[in-house]
Amino acid sequence: MHCKSPCTKICVLDPVLGLCMDCWRTALEIRMWGRADGPQKHAVLVALPKRRPGKILRGQ
Template identity: 40%
Template structure:
């Protein structure tokens, strides 16, 4: 099973074009299953900085 930050709250913010549930971009979400494990880990490491509630 591929690790994913998805929390099943899929709402795309029109200003940032990021999902407000997992903070991934539409491109990242679309490519997720084809990304390498290292690429997925890099995206996941960056996600907390995208969440305005965590900054």
């Protein structure tokens, strides 16, 4: 399974949420992406939509 990185080369970590404000990955997820296998990458990609600002702020 090949999973394309969600990175857009605009890495700015929110100090409160601990997430990149562009791709919504954690610093650990960003660092580990190159070493992660397909299922690990897929799990991160599935989690990203739930981390969008509107979802976080509304507690959804």
